[in-house]
Amino acid sequence: MAKKDNVRAGQVVGDVDAFVSAPVHSPVSGTVKDIALRSHPVLGRTMAVIIDTDPADATEKSPCAGQFGADFDHSAYSVEQICEAVRQAGIVGMGGAGFPTRVKIEPNPRLPKRTLIINGCECEPFITCDYRIMLEWTYQIIAGVKLACKASGCSRVVIGIEDNKPAAIETMCKALEACRGCEHIEVAPVQTKYPQGGERQLINSLLKRTVPTGGIPPMIGICVLNVATCAAIAEAVVTGAPLTHRVVTVTGEAISKPGNYYVPVGMQVADLIDHAGGLTETAAKVILGGPMMGLAIADLSTPITKTSGAVTVLTKEAIYKAKYEKRQTPCIRCGRCLDVCPENLNPTKIAHAVKNNLLDVAADYYMSACIECGCCSYVCPANIELTGYIKTGKLLVARAKQKVPE
Ligand code: SF4
Ligand code: SF4
Known part of the structure; x- marks a missing residue:
């Protein structure tokens, strides 16, 4: 990849051979304007491919949830097909950790997995992106769960959803009843508390088991995936589409039109804020993530990444009051x-x-x-x-x- 190269939407723009890695794809068609250091929400700054979008190819990607129903048959796909599609699509944990999903789900004889936990708990207060997709992409998520279950070799699946989301619990239960071959998948309401969405905390709440300090869930036979990650798995395996878009909650008292938005990965936070009606006059702090674990950003050209679940904008009043107190x-x-x-x-x-x-x-x-x-x-x-x-x-x-x- 070099300056002035043309790229197509879905084309790989970054990849490495390392086992624990995932490729990055362009969400848009256009021309490479630069390859340079840019701000990054976690790393501070890192190399980025900057693409000028092609105005002649303004096709917007839409969610594919309509392609999935109760009749989805995961048996048409082999374990190898599923793992390879997940790797090629660049899927990583979308709940925040960003660990490559293929590494998580593929069979590992040294650490066999028996239970698949699906994380339907929001990782922080204010965030509702996973809640919305559980309501609107229900069958796509279930398709992803079935595929991940097959790839990982798990015999039991538990979908953990916080008990302040009764509509999501009901929708998921009804959809599972309508699907065939979902007897091994159960929905388990868990107490609404922070940080229930942490994988170690969710494992403890659902199974009363503890992941050793410094260890990982596969050490006790468990694999944990977020609901958005499952939706991405289904899309990648069935349609071949890479992970180039995600749902982001734009929230806080200082944003004009808060809501959940389906946006391209790589979009600048400034553009997303504009799309959400802009900041109000009382805006004082923009956080990429939620109010507890998110990172305040000084540079609004910081991009949305595959793990960005929210943009939270706090008011001057909240900040100054907190500072004083x-x-x-x-x-x-x-x-x-x-x-x-x-x-x-x-x-x-x-x-x-x-x-x-x-x-x-x-x-x-x-x-x-x-x-x-x-x-x-x-x-x-x-x-x-x-x-x-x-x-x-x-x-x-x-x-x-x-x-x-x-
Ligand atoms: S942030 Fe504090 S409370 Fe949370 S895990 Fe770390 S040390 Fe514990
Ligand atoms: S006052 Fe000290 S012991 Fe108490 S919460 Fe703060 S750091 Fe911990």
Whole structure:
């Protein structure tokens, strides 16, 4: 790929041979304007292919949910076909982690999978993109579940949905009743609480099992996929279409037309905000993600990625009130941060170690096991930005290992 190259919608624009990787496809047709460093929501900056769209080819991609019904027959596809289609389509976990889906689902004799958990819990408050697709793309999701179940070799499927979404639970149950060969798939309502959408937390809620610290779900025979990822699997296997679009929740009090939007991956946050009616005068902070785990972005040319579930815009009032009220004071050793941590970590010890540049001590306190949920910062009466310290510590460790650019 080079400057001035023509690209077609769906064409691969980035790929590597590494086993744990996924290709990236252009969502639009056009001409390569540049290949340069651009802002990235997680990495800070990374190389990007910038494409000028072709005005003569303004065909907009639409969701393909209409192609799926209760009669979908997954037996027409082999395990190899499913895994290869998922790899070629560049599918990664769309709930936030972004781990390549092919690696998750393909058979692994050393770590055989028995139970497939489908994550229908929103990862954060404010976000509703997964809820909407459970209502509107129900049969497509079920098709993806059947295909993923076949590829992974699981004999049991549990779809976990939070109990504040009765319409999604009912829709999914009715659709499963209408489908043949879904006896091994059950819908399990789970308590609405944050962070229920974390895969380790969901496994514990549904199966009462614990993934070892520093381990992964396949170590206990479990594979976890998000509902949007399942929809992408169905689309890739049945239509051959790569993952170039996703549903994003645009939310917060400072956005004119909040809602769920089906958008191309790579679209600039600024363009999405414009499409959603623009910012109100009270807008003060744009967050890529939700209010708990999302990252505030200074550059609105930051792109939507395959894992971007939301854009949250907070008001000046909310920010200034929080700033005024959240003046940091010394730790009072209350232990609330320990009580609330879903990973049973000691956030205050880790944060203290990072603050004093003792990254090896932070590592001894299992800093890498932190899921960055933000609960410890949220409950701290001393307003200590514990999660911020821990995120910084993890970034410093990654930089020391040269995993992310300076
Ligand atoms: S952000 Fe805090 S509460 Fe959440 S997992 Fe990390 S240390 Fe625990
Ligand atoms: S919650 Fe805050 S004040 Fe309480 S022990 Fe943790 S860091 Fe200290």
